[in-house]
Amino acid sequence: MLSTSFTGELIGTAVLILLGNGVVANNLLSYSKGQNSGWMTITTGWAFAVTIGIFVSTAFGSPDAHLNPAITVGLAFRSGDFSRLSTYIPAQLLGAFVGSVLVWVQYIPHWSRTPDAETKLACFSTSPAIRHNGANFVSEALATAVLVIGASAIGSKAVGTLPPGLGPFLVGGLVWGIGLSLGGSTGYAINPVRDLGPRLAHALLPIAGKGGSQWGYAWIPTIAPLVGAILAGLLLKGFGI
Numbered sequence: 001m002l003s004t005s006f007t008g009e010l011i012g013t014a015v016l017i018l019l020g021n022g023v024v025a026n027n028l029l030s031y032s033k034g035q036n037s038g039w040m041t042i043t044t045g046w047a048f049a050v051t052i053g054i055f056v057s058t059a060f061g062s063p064d065a066h067l068n069p070a071i072t073v074g075l076a077f078r079s080g081d082f083s084r085l086s087t088y089i090p091a092q093l094l095g096a097f098v099g100s101v102l103v104w105v106q107y108i109p110h111w112s113r114t115p116d117a118e119t120k121l122a123c124f125s126t127s128p129a130i131r132h133n134g135a136n137f138v139s140e141a142l143a144t145a146v147l148v149i150g151a152s153a154i155g156s157k158a159v160g161t162l163p164p165g166l167g168p169f170l171v172g173g174l175v176w177g178i179g180l181s182l183g184g185s186t187g188y189a190i191n192p193v194r195d196l197g198p199r200l201a202h203a204l205l206p207i208a209g210k211g212g213s214q215w216g217y218a219w220i221p222t223i224a225p226l227v228g229a230i231l232a233g234l235l236l237k238g239f240g241i
Contacts, residue, residue: 003061005084009091010098012057013067013193017099018106019049021198025103025123029110043179051172055165065168067092068191070229074148077233078241089193096197100124103198104205117211124198126187126221127214136220139185141228143178147190148232150174156241189221196222 023045026034034041050067057065066072069089076082103123104111114120121127128136153159154170162170179188189195195218203213 003059005062005064005087006091008057008060008062009066009088010095011060012053012062012065013092013095013197014099014102015056016049016053016067017096017194017198018102019052020046020194021100021103021123022106023049025107025110028114028119028122029107030114031110032107039184040180043176043183046179047172047176050175051168054168054171058168062088064088067095068147068225069093069193070144070191070225071148071151073226074144074229074233074236075152077230078152078236080237093193093197096193097201100198100201101205104201104207111210112208115209117209120207120210121202121212121214122187124202125195125213125218126189127217128186128220129184131217133220136186136217137224137227139182140189140221140224141231143182143186143188144190144225144228145232145235146178146182147174148229149236150178152232152236152241158241186221190225192222192225194221 023034023042026032026045027037027042029035053067054065057067064084066075066084066088069085069092072084072088072092076085107123111120118127128139151171151174154162154167154174175190178190182188199213199215199218202210
């Protein structure tokens with residue numbers, strides 16, 4: 001198979017979700033050796049998931065390694081070039097689904113030994129600490145805006161040319177900071193497919209003892225990041241960044 005933008009975004013996003021939701025499963029599922037290791041472990045795991053996902057996506061053919069429709073959409077509004085959306089977003093969604101299936105496979109014996117259905121769902125999709133649709137929407141939009149602005153600043157001309165290979169670590173550090181500072185309200189999806197793809201997998205997979213997939217909340221981590229990304233993209237365009 002030839003390396004293309006589609007394969008790069010698909011495989012990179014799959015790795016992102018495998019490692020990201022993998023650290024959540026490691027922390028939450030019963031009898032995992034990482035059980036109850038805490039929020040610092042989760043945020044750190046997600047930071048490295050982003051870093052490695054970017055490297056993998058680049059190696060498999062994506063020149064941008066977005067892994068996230070919010071990044072793709074936000075940068076499209078910044079540049080006025082929307083040509084990547086039709087290729088990147090389907091690849092990212094499929095990759096997120098595949099990554100979640102792999103998390104399920106990795107922890108196969110643990111699902112039946114974990115009694116709480118919501119704990120199992122948390123290994124796939126996000127949920128708010130306090131359910132308040134307006135506040136949850138703002139939280140996701142704001143955190144995503146920080147992601148788009150921060151990632152754009154890292155790659156901006158004002159910062160200068162970065163040494164090869166440094167950029168993915170800096171973006172991973174950005175995601176780490178967002179998780180530590182802003183992630184406690186909603187679980188910081190900051191990526192529509194990070195929530196939607198795994199939630200679809202949860203709904204379709206034969207997970208032992210699973211409950212509902214909570215589709216009533218799903219629109220927030222899907223739509224709010226796009227709104228935050230668009231606003232961030234327009235802000236960046238206004239400042240010429």
